[in-house]
Structures are given as structure tokens and as C-alpha cells.
Amino acid sequence: MSAIVVGGGVNGLVAATYLARAGRKVVLLEAKDALGGACATTTFATGFKGPTIAHALTALDPRVVAELKLARRGLKFAVRDMPTVALRADGKHLVIGRDVRATARGVAAHSRADAEAWPRFRRELFDLARAMRPFWWDEPKRGWNLPPTIATLRRQNLAAWLDSRFESDAVKAAVACDASGLSPLVPGSPLLLVWRGCQEMCGLQSAAAIPLGGPGALVDALTAAAKVASVELRTGAHVADILVKDGAATGVVLESGEEIVAKRVLASLSHSQLLATKAGRSALGIGESTALERSVPAVASAKVLLALNAAPNFGGSPSRGRFLLADKIETFVTAHAASRAGCMPEELALEVVVPTAADPALAPMGQHVVSIRIAPLPRHLAGGWDAAKAPLAAKAIAALERCAPGLARHVTAAQVLTPDDIAKRYGEEDEVTVERVMSDWPSRILTPIKGLFLCGAASEPVGAVSGRAGRIAAAHALREAAK
Amino acid sequence: MRYDAAIIGAGAEGLAAAALLAGAGARTIVVERSERAGGRATTREFHPGFRASPFADELPPIPADIYWALDLARRGAIFRPAPVSPAARRFLRDVERRAADIRARAVAGIDSAPDHSFFSRPAVPAPWPGEDWMALSLADVLAREPPDIAAHLATAALSGSVADPYLAGSALHLLTLPRSGFVTGGLASLANALVGAAHEAGADISLGHDVTDIRHAKGRVSGIGLADGSEIEARAVISTLDLKRTFLSFFQWNALPKEIVHAVGTFRMAGAAARVLFALDTMLPDAARDRIHVSSDLEQLAAANTVWRTGMIAPRLPVTLRIVSAADAGLAPLGQSVVTATLGAVPFRLFDGAWTREKREVLRMQALAALETAMPGAGAHVIAAEVIAPPDIEEALGATDGDLMGGALAADQMLSAGPWPDVPFPRCPLKGLYLAGSWLAMSGTCVAGAAAARTVAADIASGTLK
Numbered sequence: 020m021s022a023i024v025v026g027g028g029v030n031g032l033v034a035a036t037y038l039a040r041a042g043r044k045v046v047l048l049e050a051k052d053a054l055g056g057a058c059a060t061t062t063f064a065t066g067f068k069g070p071t072i073a074h075a076l077t078a079l080d081p082r083v084v085a086e087l088k089l090a091r092r093g094l095k096f097a098v099r100d101m102p103t104v105a106l107r108a109d110g111k112h113l114v115i116g117r118d119v120r121a122t123a124r125g126v127a128a129h130s131r132a133d134a135e136a137w138p139r140f141r142r143e144l145f146d147l148a149r150a151m152r153p154f155w156w157d158e159p160k161r162g163w164n165l166p167p168t169i170a171t172l173r174r175q176n177l178a179a180w181l182d183s184r185f186e187s188d189a190v191k192a193a194v195a196c197d198a199s200g201l202s203p204l205v206p207g208s209p210l211l212l213v214w215r216g217c218q219e220m221c222g223l224q225s226a227a228a229i230p231l232g233g234p235g236a237l238v239d240a241l242t243a244a245a246k247v248a249s250v251e252l253r254t255g256a257h258v259a260d261i262l263v264k265d266g267a268a269t270g271v272v273l274e275s276g277e278e279i280v281a282k283r284v285l286a287s288l289s290h291s292q293l294l295a296t297k298a299g300r301s302a303l304g305i306g307e308s309t310a311l312e313r314s315v316p317a318v319a320s321a322k323v324l325l326a327l328n329a330a331p332n333f334g335g336s337p338s339r340g341r342f343l344l345a346d347k348i349e350t351f352v353t354a355h356a357a358s359r360a361g362c363m364p365e366e367l368a369l370e371v372v373v374p375t376a377a378d379p380a381l382a383p384m385g386q387h388v389v390s391i392r393i394a395p396l397p398r399h400l401a402g403g404w405d406a407a408k409a410p411l412a413a414k415a416i417a418a419l420e421r422c423a424p425g426l427a428r429h430v431t432a433a434q435v436l437t438p439d440d441i442a443k444r445y446g447e448e449d450e451v452t453v454e455r456v457m458s459d460w461p462s463r464i465l466t467p468i469k470g471l472f473l474c475g476a477a478s479e480p481v482g483a484v485s486g487r488a489g490r491i492a493a494a495h496a497l498r499e500a501a502k
Numbered sequence: 503m504r505y506d507a508a509i510i511g512a513g514a515e516g517l518a519a520a521a522l523l524a525g526a527g528a529r530t531i532v533v534e535r536s537e538r539a540g541g542r543a544t545t546r547e548f549h550p551g552f553r554a555s556p557f558a559d560e561l562p563p564i565p566a567d568i569y570w571a572l573d574l575a576r577r578g579a580i581f582r583p584a585p586v587s588p589a590a591r592r593f594l595r596d597v598e599r600r601a602a603d604i605r606a607r608a609v610a611g612i613d614s615a616p617d618h619s620f621f622s623r624p625a626v627p628a629p630w631p632g633e634d635w636m637a638l639s640l641a642d643v644l645a646r647e648p649p650d651i652a653a654h655l656a657t658a659a660l661s662g663s664v665a666d667p668y669l670a671g672s673a674l675h676l677l678t679l680p681r682s683g684f685v686t687g688g689l690a691s692l693a694n695a696l697v698g699a700a701h702e703a704g705a706d707i708s709l710g711h712d713v714t715d716i717r718h719a720k721g722r723v724s725g726i727g728l729a730d731g732s733e734i735e736a737r738a739v740i741s742t743l744d745l746k747r748t749f750l751s752f753f754q755w756n757a758l759p760k761e762i763v764h765a766v767g768t769f770r771m772a773g774a775a776a777r778v779l780f781a782l783d784t785m786l787p788d789a790a791r792d793r794i795h796v797s798s799d800l801e802q803l804a805a806a807n808t809v810w811r812t813g814m815i816a817p818r819l820p821v822t823l824r825i826v827s828a829a830d831a832g833l834a835p836l837g838q839s840v841v842t843a844t845l846g847a848v849p850f851r852l853f854d855g856a857w858t859r860e861k862r863e864v865l866r867m868q869a870l871a872a873l874e875t876a877m878p879g880a881g882a883h884v885i886a887a888e889v890i891a892p893p894d895i896e897e898a899l900g901a902t903d904g905d906l907m908g909g910a911l912a913a914d915q916m917l918s919a920g921p922w923p924d925v926p927f928p929r930c931p932l933k934g935l936y937l938a939g940s941w942l943a944m945s946g947t948c949v950a951g952a953a954a955a956r957t958v959a960a961d962i963a964s965g966t967l968k
Contacts, residue, residue, distance in 0.1 A: 171914075171923075173637075174636060174912075174913035174914040175913075175914040176912065176914070179770060179912070179914065182768055182770075183764070183768035202669060204666070204671075205669060205670045205671065206637055206913045206914065207637065207670070349811065349812075352808075353811070353812075356668075356669075356804060356808045357808075359668055359804070360801060360805070453637060453670070454637075
């Protein structure tokens with residue numbers, strides 16, 4: 020075996036396929052019975068299918084789609100260019116689409132000055148994004164320097180940055196939703212927006228896309244591509260530890276006791292998960308380990324799926340959209356502060372998608388699925404998450420009810436995944452920090468152990484379904500093999 | 503008569519600038535709105551026999567060279583070092599070193615002199631001493647200190663201000679820690695000494711005159727207009743007020759370039775200080791000379807910050823107490839004492855309206871409760887109390903939003919990262935106008951004034967100022 024890929028999520032599949040296409044003998048080991056990780060379609064109520072975690076693809080790397088010929092393997096999009104709709108309680112919903120002028124007209128309902136500022140803002144954001152793309156998308160060439168505009172941005176916080184560009188809360192909150200991983204008061208938080216700008220710029224998926232059949236369809240296409248490239252796919256293979264000899268990875272040992280030998284191991288682990296392995300602990304210095312132990316995220320997200328027996332009515336806005344619920348930037352500020360303190364935020368910020376609006380096959384005729392992502396939330400809630408499961412769902416439904424009156428009456432079933440549930444299923448995430456966003460690929464992918472590469476979503480600047488980490492980790496591994 | 507320099511505001515910065523400029527031979531006038539010079543360096547009788555400095559007990563240190571150049575010792579500004587708890591001393595040395603670095607840069611004008619030479623211009627701006635703190639939180643920086651010291655230092659750094667100690671960037675507040683200590687006789691002695699220095703150097707000091715506008719044409723400043731309709735012509739105008747006050751109240755907005763109004767308009771203020779002065783009819787334990795931080799807990803500071811942002815008064819504000827009469831017995835009658843309470847996280851704009859008498863009463867009760875916590879039984883001896891709310895500070899000192907720091911402490915608003923990166927302080931895009939608010943070098947007193955004086959003198963000498 021020339022390479023082992025641990026973890027069968029999107030990035031694991033991508034990495035394995037790239038390695039196999041380069042002629043390596045690759046085995047992919049997935050602990051669970053199904054591939055896909057956090058990118059999956061689940062049946063949460065009889066007849067209702069919904070996205071488990073990721074509900075809209077906003078960052079899928081177009082090169083992965085093209086190079087692995089995913090379209091040929093069955094990847095079709097139900098909707099590719101979902102506009103972002105900021106829902107307002109007063110009914111003046113703000114539709115942000117790719118058409119700058121149409122968006123500006125919508126913004127004008129909130130503020131004339133902001134409507135004028137909108138095209139300028141998009142230009143500025145995309146200029147920044149264009150400058151940063153080589154850094155985030157590829158391995159930047161030697162001598163590539165951070166643009167000075169980015170150095171300035173590192174000092175600024177998102178709240179101030181948006182305040183100096185827009186005046187209406189609606190616009191500022193809608194924009195800030197895409198950078199909700201960090202408190203808008205943290206210096207450098209606008210960089211998350213620039214990162215999003217990079218994803219949006221690529222022509223293929225643009226703002227947000229939903230595959231036909233849910234996110235699981237992307238995994239199916241990737242699996243097909245992996246099979247064609249003759250990757251050996253093994254599910255139910257729980258890796259117990261990574262074997263290390265003389266500071267270099269030599270393979271893995273499964274829980275069954277079986278040892279698989281390979282020169283290169285690509286693991287879709289977060290740094291904190293790597294630390295939890297014996298190999299990781301012994302390879303990392305004490306300083307690094309304690310620093311990592313301390314960096315357990317304080318802020319996480321939750322996922323709620325609702326089954327509805329009628330179409331949700333968001334007061335005249337298109338139902339195919341990515342709906343955002345957040346009143347103002349302050350909502351994110353207080354939610355982050357509360358989350359860090361382990362308290363439930365008073366106001367929740369929601370990102371809502373109605374997958375059935377684009378893909379009616381996911382629910383029985385005439386019925387609908389509403390997928391809600393709630394972030395930021397405390398990773399550890401005072402009193403524990405188990406007791407807060409129902410109140411969280413109730414709170415989210417109540418918040419939705421304000422913008423879609425009558426929705427609560429139609430809810431027939433619900434599934435709630437709290438931050439605890441998500442961490443238990445997919446492992447502890449790494450914290451989003453400005454340093455992580457601004458770190459280069461080698462520092463995120465390479466490990467102190469020779470031949471061991473990290474290729475999971477945690478090795479992306481910002482965790483997302485993109486496949487980019489897998490693609491770059493595979494390239495690194497191949498390059499090392501060529502030496 | 504045409505002056506070389508007209509200085510708006512006779513606070514420590516304005517007076518230092520006047521003394522240094524006049525000493526260098528420039529015809530200088532200081533115009534002050536109030537009848538008394540000194541700005542925040544004032545001491546007044548708030549109850550018969552009891553005196554206190556209403557806005558601050560101490561100021562950041564005056565650099566030694568300025569102190570001796572202005573001969574302040576001979577003029578009666580004698581500092582008594584602020585007592586420091588031994589456990590925090592090691593940490594404070596690092597803070598003091600960084601703060602002194604920033605002071606030195608501001609005085610030398612390193613951070614303020616534009617460098618037009620093509621070859622010597624660095625591609626990346628040189629890091630300033632707080633650079634590594636701009637992305638760290640107070641909690642990060644203090645993580646290695648023992649918990650009680652960490653809490654003490656965090657509360658001290660945030661005394662009279664507000665920030666979430668867990669939020670990146672809050673570490674910058676540590677730069678406000680260095681204090682000069684008390685001036686014997688209260689801060690007014692410092693003001694008197696500076697007035698003496700300015701007079702002796704030949705500067706005019708005009709008290710009780712309200713400046714209404716800064717005269718300018720074609721991007722060049724020509725003097726100031728007063729409330730009585732008169733005008734003072736000057737080649738240079740130095741404003742010691744904060745950025746917002748300077749540009750938004752002395753100019754017609756539409757007469758200024760749009761970019762200036764925008765940059766100033768989006769500059770963030772963070773007024774959060776209130777003070778309560780207590781007169782007590784008893785002697786308090788002499789041991790408690792250092793500041794006493796009631797409520798030193800990072801979680802509580804974070805919670806107070808959240809409440810502050812909503813425009814409400816937190817149920818337990820962070821309070822710093824100081825028995826000023828223990829360090830300077832002359833401030834209270836024999837056998838009695840003066841205690842000041844500095845409250846942080848007090849919003850300037852309340853969500854439900856104006857600062858009424860009831861709202862001020864809330865501040866008094868919270869300060870009283872803190873006093874009672876720190877010194878049980880002391881509350882019963884309070885014979886008089888005066889509350890100074892954020893709007894009072896704005897009214898008295900002209901500090902926008904009652905922000906004594908002159909702006910929110912943040913990496914994108916400090917030093918070289920000011921609103922005009924191409925025109926470093928004390929200069930600004932308007933020719934002939936110089937900024938010398940205390941906020942420009944928040945870790946030193948008289949530093950911004952000295953830097954402005956030096957720059958004006960240099961510009962006069964080089965003929966830039968006609």
C-alpha cells in the first residue's frame with residue numbers, strides 16, 4: 020500500500036482519488052458505515068430527507084469538480100445560484116444575489132446611501148479576494164507577499180469595517196452573517212468575509228448551491244470517482260493509532276488489531292483530534308500540546324431539521340434562497356460573548372435553507388424540509404446541552420415564526436443536533452482564529468511526523484465543504500514521494 | 503497681532519505645547535473655554551474642606567526630559583510614585599517598558615514624521631511596541647500570571663473603561679496601566695506648574711474664551727474664531743481636543759473634504775467612565791494606599807462589557823476605589839478622608855433616555871456598595887458624595903462621549919494606524935492644523951503636546967508654514 024487515507028469525508032475522498040489517479044495504491048479507512056462525514060443526507064422523519072450538517076455548498080472547489088469529473092459521476096445541482104435573503108421582521112427582506120445592480124435596488128429600500136455603497140463594497144471585497152486567492156487556493160509561489168491591504172485588514176474588526184461602509188443594520192447584519200465564525204469585534208474578522216469572497220468569485224457554484232438529492236449526492240459522486248480511480252474503500256474500519264517509527268509514519272493500526280503499512284498517511288483529523296492519538300501526543304512537543312489543549316473552541320454551531328406539512332411562507336421572498344436571520348451586528352457580538360461564557364445567546368443567528376423548494380423529492384408531495392444552522396452557540400453550555408435540546412429548537416422556531424408567520428403550526432417533526440452531538444459524531448473541531456485563517460497551507464497540512472499529512476476540513480482556513488484541503492494534501496504527499 | 507501658533511485647550515497637553523513653543527521663540531496663545539486652566543488636571547472642593555481631582559486621581563507619566571525641560575519640579579509638581587503590589591511588579595515592568603517605548607516614539611516623532619525619502623521608506627511599517635498585543639486578549643496575555651494577579655491587572659487595565667477581556671485586542675488596554683502617581687496637592691498643582699512654565703516662556707493664556715471655529719481656506723488653516731466674534735490669526739493651530747470634537751465641532755462639515763468627514767465620523771469612541779467622590783468623617787486604614795479593585799473577575803468584566811454595549815447600566819459595575827487622602831493628607835480635614843470611586847462600563851448614551859438624577863443615584867449606590875464591600879462600615883461615615891457621569895465629563899472637558907482616552911483602544915485606531923496613515927500625527931490632512939489630544943500618546947502626559955510643539959517648530963523653521 021503506498022498511501023492510507025484516514026477518514027472518508029469529502030476531503031478524504033478527494034485526497035484518496037487524487038493519489039489513486041496519480042497511480043498510487045490507496046486505501047481509504049472510514050470508521051463509520053457510511054462515507055461522507057458531515058456532508059450527508061439523512062432521513063430524519065418518515066419520508067423526509069434532509070442535509071445532516073452542511074446544507075448549502077458555498078465553498079466547493081470548482082477544480083475538484085472538474086478534475087475528478089464529478090458531473091460525469093452523477094453530480095447535478097438542484098439549484099446553483101441561491102440568492103442570500105436577509106429576513107427582516109418588518110417584512111423588508113433584503114435579497115442579495117449575484118446581480119449587483121438588482122441587489123443595490125433592494126438595498127435602497129433600507130438606505131439610499133447603502134445602495135450607492137453596495138457596488139463599491141462588492142468591488143472592494145472582490146479586489147481583496149482576488150489578492151488573497153493564490154494564498155488560500157493554491158500554494159503561493161515563493162516570494163509571494165501578503166498584500167498591504169490585507170495587513171491593514173488584520174487590524175480592523177468587522178463591526179468597524181462595515182460601520183464605515185454602510186449605515187443600515189439590515190445590510191450590515193446580512194453581510195456579517197458570512198463571517199460569523201469570529202466575533203465581529205475581533206481584529207482581523209473581516210478576513211472571514213474576504214475568504215467567503217474568494218469562494219463566491221469562482222464561477223461554478225457562486226453564492227450557494229444544493230446538489231440534487233442533497234449533500235449526500237456529492238459524496239456519491241466522489242465515491243464513484245474514487246472507485247473509478249480504484250481506491251480501496253473500507254468502511255467500518257476504525258483506526259486505533261498511527262504507527263510512527265523514527266519520526267516518520269509507517270502505517271496505521273486498526274481497532275481490530277490489523278496493521279496496514281504505508282509510507283504516507285493522510286488523516287482528515289483536526290489538530291485537537293490528532294493530539295488525541297498516541298502518535299500525535301508523542302510527536303508534538305509539550306508546548307504545542309498544551310497550546311492545542313487550550314484551544315478547544317468556545318463557540319460552535321447546532322443544526323435543526325424541521326419537517327413541515329405545508330410550504331413555509333417567508334412573506335413574498337423567493338423560497339429558493341439562503342435565508343439569514345440576524346437583526347444587527349450586535350446580535351453576533353452578544354451571541355459570541357454569551358457563547359464564550361457558556362450561556363445560551365438571547366438572540367439566535369440562523370441560516371435557513373428549504374431544500375425541498377429546489378428538490379421536491381426530498382419530502383412527500385406538498386410537504387417540506389427546513390434546514391436550520393444556528394451559530395454562534397456555546398460549545399459547552401452551562402447545565403449541559405442535553406437538557407437544552409428542546410428549548411433550542413423552540414427558540415429557533417420562534418425566531419423563524421417572526422419572519423414566516425404560521426410556520427410553527429406546520430411543524431410535524433424535528434431533529435436537533437446540538438454542538439455536543441456534532442462533536443461526538445464528527446470529532447472536536449479546531450477553533451476559528453485569525454491566525455488559522457492567515458496561516459499558509461504547509462503549516463496547516465504538514466505535521467511534525469514525516470509522511471503524515473492532515474487533509475480534513477480542519478486544515479482549511481475556515482471549515483467548509485470544499486475538497487481543497489484534500490487536493491492540496493494529496494499534492495504534498497505526491498511531491499514528497501517524488502523526492 | 504498674528505500668532506505663530508494658537509492652541510485650543512489649556513490642559514496638560516496644550517500648556518506643555520505652549521511652554522515648549524514659546525520657549526523656542528514662537529508667538530503662542532492658548533485659548534481655554536473654562537475660567538480655569540488644567541483640563542482634567544484640576545482639583546476642586548466638592549464639599550467644604552474636602553478636595554479631590556474630579557476626573558482622574560493620577561495621570562500617565564510625564565517623560566523625564568519634558569518634566570525637566572519645563573522645570574516642573576521647581577514649580578511644585580511633585581509626584582509620589584503610585585504604590586504597586588510586589589506580586590504584579592514583574593509583569594508591570596514589561597508593560598512599563600512598552601508604554602515608555604510608545605511615549606519615546608511620540609516625543610521623538612518617529613511615529614509622526616513623514617518619511618518622503620524614496621530609499622529609506624520601509625516596505626512594511628515598523629512594528630510598534632504593542633504590535634503583538636493587538637491580536638491578543640487580556641486573558642491570553644495574563645494567562646501565565648497567578649489567577650488573582652491576572653484578575654487584578656485586568657481590572658486595573660480596564661479601570662474606568664470597558665472591553666471584553668476575552669476578546670482579541672483587549673490586551674492593548676494594559677498600555678494604560680503605567681501611572682505617575684499622585685501630585686502633592688492634587689492634579690491642580692501640575693496644572694499650576696504648567697501654567698507657570700507657559701507664562702515664563704512668554705505664551706499668552708486666554709481663559710474663558712470659547713473657540714467656535716477653525717478658520718481655513720483651500721486646505722490651509724489660518725486661525726481660530728471665538729464666540730465673541732473676534733478672530734485670532736495664527737500660522738498654526740494646535741487642537742488638544744479629540745479627533746471627533748476637533749473636526750466635527752470646529753468646522754462646517756460641507757467645507758471639509760468628504761474623506762476627512764468620513765474618517766472622523768467612523769472613528770470609534772468608547773466613553774465608559776464615571777466617578778463618585780466621597781467625603782467621609784472618619785480616618786480610613788492607612789494601609790490601603792493602592793487602588794482597590796472591587797469586583798476583580800474577568801467574567802464579570804466581560805458581562806459588564808456586554809451590558810454596556812446595549813446602553814444599560816450593569817447591575818454590578820467594576821469599581822476602583824482610592825483613598826486619596828491616605829496618600830495626600832492635605833485633601834481632607836484632619837481625621838477625615840476623601841475616597842474616589844472610578845466606575846467602568848458606564849454607557850454614555852442610555853438606551854432609555856437621558857442621564858437623570860435617578861440614573862446618577864444608581865452610580866452612587868453602586869460606588870457606595872463597593873466601598874462597603876472593601877471597607878465594611880465605611881459607608882455609614884459618608885457625609886457627602888458627588889457623582890460625575892459620562893455626560894458631565896463631556897460637558898466639562900469637551901471629551902466626545904465622555905471618553906477620557908479619546909477613542910476606543912483598538913489596533914486600527916492607534917498610532918500609525920490612525921485615520922490618515924499617509925499623514926501621521928500630529929499632522930493631519932489640513933495644512934497648519936496639528937492634533938495634540940492626550941489620546942495620541944495615551945501612555946504619557948504632555949507627550950502629544952510636546953510632539954505637536956516640536957513638529958510646529960520644525961515646520962516654521964523649514965518654511966512650510968507661511
